[in-house]
Structure formats: structure tokens, C-alpha cells
Amino acid sequence: MTRFNQIKYNPRERLVEVGAGLVWDDVYAALNPLGANVVGGRATGLGVAGLSLGGGYSYISNQYGLAIDNIVAYELVLPNGSVKTITNSSNAELFFALRGGSNNFGIVTGFTMKTYPQGQVWGGYITFTGDAAEQLKLATLKFMANVTDPKAAVLSTFGYTPTANTSSVNLLLFYDAPTPPASIFEDFLVIPAITTDISTRSFLSLVQAETTESLSGLRAVVHTVAVERYDETFLDSVLNETVFWGQKLGSSSSTFISYxxxxxxxxxxxxxxxxxxxxxxxxxxxxxxxxxQLTNVAKSSGQDIDHAALYTNYALFDTPLERIYGDNLPKLKQIKAKYDPLNIMGQAGGWKL
Incomplete structure (x- = not known):
């Protein structure tokens, strides 16, 4: 029987069985009163299956890796109709393929994931006026140069809203404890803000602080650039491009640009x-x-990124599979042909092998 909409926690083994039909909010809400957490999505409304089959960056990835690093078993409906539990010991090749290989090998209906102790965290969102972009850039660079604490995370977003003809700047701060060391985020907190939603809270509350309701019904297209590091030249280009492309669209455009x-x-x-x-x-x-054009900017700074794998969950829809899977692509195609010779899963969306 599949676990499409179920959550079952095993405290002795510190594992949780999660149905693929759930969103991460459901998982965090179930585990929160138990003092446990998983490596999962960073915004409310994100589905468990899509993020987990593509990689999965989390606020706690610095401590525990990607979501795929913390999955120990998959419940998989194979194209021939059989239901199997896939682990590294039961089927090493499918286990390899499912960890980042998307929905090419069958329908995943459940995941068994490692859990970790989780107490209250500190953090939330801050929004700024567009003229704070330079300060946020410098604070982000300083954070990257000096902070090695795996409990700390930031997400700096630089954007432009053509209808308002203005830059938009916001920030997510996260620390995996009720109170962070004072020096870690001080350069961010001194920037004059429009709104501040920083507090000691549950992990669920922090995730739910980022809502996607304002984007409901709108189309969104994203892509990614895989870089070795962020330097001032790269971030200057980010700031310049938000303004250039935002103004290029004109004030009548309903498009929002975000980096x-x-x-x-x-x-x-x-x-x-x-x-x-x-x-x-x-x-x-x-x-x-x-x-x-940020790839060219990074390369001009000496970054060797010609063969850097692009993140599955961010890559644009027409990205060549070689840019995502690299030398793994031939092996993945062989596994795909073995378990889905009639290409049943080719009828589904996503990255197709």
C-alpha cells in the first residue's frame, strides 16, 4: 500500500516515512511537536516529491547536506505496475538514479528520510528599499568571507519591479538555535529596513514566513548559474542586470525580475x-x-565553471541534460531503458532521459 499522503515517524531509528503527495509544511507541522526535522524545502507550499527527486537545498543543508543525501528508501511504482521499496542494498542502481534523477524511472509515492533534533530557530525576512542594494551586497560578501558556522544561512535577493520603476531588495536570515552569535548577522541588521520579521520561532513558522500567494496564477521562469564563489564583480553584475532588464521591460510590464x-x-x-x-x-x-550574462562575468573572474552541473530544480526547461548530469548521463539512460523500456514515464513532465 502506498504512502501518498501519510507521515509516519519512527523515533527509535530517527526516520520518517513521508508521502510524495504532501508539501513540506505538512512534514514540518507533524515533526515540530516531536522535536524533529528533515532536510526539505525552504518556502511554504513546495511539494515533497519534486524537491526530493531533484536535489533539495534547505536551510539546514550546511549541517546535513541536500535532501537526497538524507533519503534512505523510496517507495516506487515501476512502469510495469509493481510496487517496490528501493534502498541502496535492495537495488543500488535505482537508488543511485532516484537521487537526483527526477521522475524517469517510475512514480515515487513515498520517501523514508533521516530526521534530526530540532528546537526553535532564529530568523525571518527583511525587506529594504532599492537603494539598500549596495549595503546588502557588501554585507553578503563579508558574510561569505568570514562565516563558517554551519548553523547560519542567508538568502539575499535582488530584484526589480517595472510597474513601480524601482529596485526591490530582501533578505532571509536563519540560525539553527534560539539566538545567534551577535557578530554573525550584525552587518545585515544595521541596514535601514522597510519591514522586519525576525524572531525566535519554530522551523515551521520560519518556512511559512515566505509565502508564494502573491504569485498565484502567474507564470514563472527560472534558470541557474552554477558558480564557485560570489565576488564583488559578480554581485555588481547582478545589481546592474536587475536595473537594466527591469527598465528594459518598461513600466507597463507585469514581470518581476529576481536574482x-x-x-x-x-x-x-x-x-x-x-x-x-x-x-x-x-x-x-x-x-x-x-x-x-552572469556566466560570462563569473568566467572573467577566473572561475572554472564550463562543466559545472546546473541545479535540476532551477535549470531552464530547455537546458541540455549534459549540463545537469554530466558524465552520469549515459548510466542514467541505461537504467531508464532497463526499467522503463516502453518509455511510460516519458509521458510525464520534467527532465526526460
Missing amino acids: GIEPFITSILSHGSAYAYPPDRTKAYLPTNIYC
């Missing part, structure tokens, strides 16, 4: 081994949620 800067520590990929994604775990690239 998300997501610094993670270099050890983030040390929590897992070889999976479908990323194809190379020897170097952690930053899965920047942005686009335009």
Missing part, C-alpha cells in the same frame, strides 16, 4: 556519495537562482 544569491559552505556535498545529481561531489558550486 537569488545563496551562499553555502564548501563542505555541503560531504554528507553524501555518488548519485545521479550532482555528477561531481569534489567541488560544491553555488546554485544561484539567476540568469542573463
Whole structure:
């Protein structure tokens, strides 16, 4: 029997069975009173299955890796109709393929995930006027240069709203404890803000602080640039492009442009081994949620990113599969042909092998 909409916690083994039909809010709400948490989505309304099959960056990824690093079993309905529990010991090749290989091998109806102790956290959202972009840029650069605490995370977003003809700047701060060390976020907190929603709260409350309701009914297209590091030249280009493209669209456009800067520590990929994604775990690239000509900017600063794998869940719809799976692509195609010879899963959306 599938676990499509179920959550079952095993405190002795510190594992939770999660139905693929749920959103992360459901999982956090169930685990919160139990003092437990999983590596999952960072915004309310995100589905468990999509993020978990594509990689999965989290606020606690600096400590525990990606979502796929913390999945120990999949409940999989194979294209022939049989239902199997896939683990590394029961079927190593499918286990490899499902960890980042998207929905190519059958319908995943449940995940068994590692859990971790979770108390209250500190953080929330801050919004600024557009003229705070330079200060936020400098604070972000200083944070990346000096902070190695895996409990700390920031997400700096630079955007432009053509209808208002103005830049938009916002920030997410996170610390996995009720109170952070005073020095970690001080450069962010001194920037004059429009709104501030920072508090000691539950992990669920922090995730629900980012709502996507304002985007309901709108189309969104995202892409990614995988970079080795953020430097001042790169972030200056981000600031310039938000204004250039925002003004190019004109005030009559309903389009909103956003560039998300997501610094993670270099050890983030040390929590897992070889999976479908990323194809190379020897170097952690930053899965920047942005686009335009920023690849060229990073390369001009000496970054070797020609073969950097693009993050599955951010990559644009027509991205060549080689740019996501690299040298793993031939192996994934072989596994796909073995378990889905009639290409049943080719009728579904997503990245198709």
C-alpha cells in the first residue's frame, strides 16, 4: 500500500516515512511537536516529491547536506505496475538514479528520510528599499568571507519591479538555535529596513514566513548559474542586470525580475556519495537562482565553471541534460531503458532521459 499522503515517524531509528503527495509544511507541522526535522524545502507550499527527486537545498543543508543525501528508501511504482521499496542494498542502481534523477524511472509515492533534533530557530525576512542594494551586497560578501558556522544561512535577493520603476531588495536570515552569535548577522541588521520579521520561532513558522500567494496564477521562469564563489564583480553584475532588464521591460510590464544569491559552505556535498545529481561531489558550486550574462562575468573572474552541473530544480526547461548530469548521463539512460523500456514515464513532465 502506498504512502501518498501519510507521515509516519519512527523515533527509535530517527526516520520518517513521508508521502510524495504532501508539501513540506505538512512534514514540518507533524515533526515540530516531536522535536524533529528533515532536510526539505525552504518556502511554504513546495511539494515533497519534486524537491526530493531533484536535489533539495534547505536551510539546514550546511549541517546535513541536500535532501537526497538524507533519503534512505523510496517507495516506487515501476512502469510495469509493481510496487517496490528501493534502498541502496535492495537495488543500488535505482537508488543511485532516484537521487537526483527526477521522475524517469517510475512514480515515487513515498520517501523514508533521516530526521534530526530540532528546537526553535532564529530568523525571518527583511525587506529594504532599492537603494539598500549596495549595503546588502557588501554585507553578503563579508558574510561569505568570514562565516563558517554551519548553523547560519542567508538568502539575499535582488530584484526589480517595472510597474513601480524601482529596485526591490530582501533578505532571509536563519540560525539553527534560539539566538545567534551577535557578530554573525550584525552587518545585515544595521541596514535601514522597510519591514522586519525576525524572531525566535519554530522551523515551521520560519518556512511559512515566505509565502508564494502573491504569485498565484502567474507564470514563472527560472534558470541557474552554477558558480564557485560570489565576488564583488559578480554581485555588481547582478545589481546592474536587475536595473537594466527591469527598465528594459518598461513600466507597463507585469514581470518581476529576481536574482537569488545563496551562499553555502564548501563542505555541503560531504554528507553524501555518488548519485545521479550532482555528477561531481569534489567541488560544491553555488546554485544561484539567476540568469542573463552572469556566466560570462563569473568566467572573467577566473572561475572554472564550463562543466559545472546546473541545479535540476532551477535549470531552464530547455537546458541540455549534459549540463545537469554530466558524465552520469549515459548510466542514467541505461537504467531508464532497463526499467522503463516502453518509455511510460516519458509521458510525464520534467527532465526526460
